[in-house]
Amino acid sequence: MHRFDAMVLIMGLLMGVLFLPLAAPAAQATKTVSLTAKEFSFTPASVTLKVGQRVALKLTNEGTVNHEFLSTILNAAKDVEIKVDDVRVAAGKVEEVEFAPRRTVIVEFTPLKAGKFAFWCAEQTNGKLHRDLGMKGTLTVGR
């Protein structure tokens, strides 16, 4: 083997080692999913996510009353954060998020388990839960 060939081989090995960690974290990028809340629905009502893929649910209230976001996914996710106008306003154990008309709130998290997780609004109008009036949906987390 010529000395030059050996250099190329070593370069190749080094590049392999250096490039592998750069190629892997494609799953680290945050996926943004926009959801609209109004009387009485979430659009879209079904969203597909991936285990380990960080997601930012961008919730906009296009209705005329306050709405909420609650979901069983919040118990099966890590690093839950709530952001308003790009400012982190809450993190850790989040149970529900309430947002006023015309406001947008971002619920960011990384799903830890595959499965189907309900989400809904627990506000009430005339004694009726918004969930029962149609404000509900499903987050399907796949592998």
Ligand SMILES: [Cu+2]
């Ligand atoms: Cu509601």
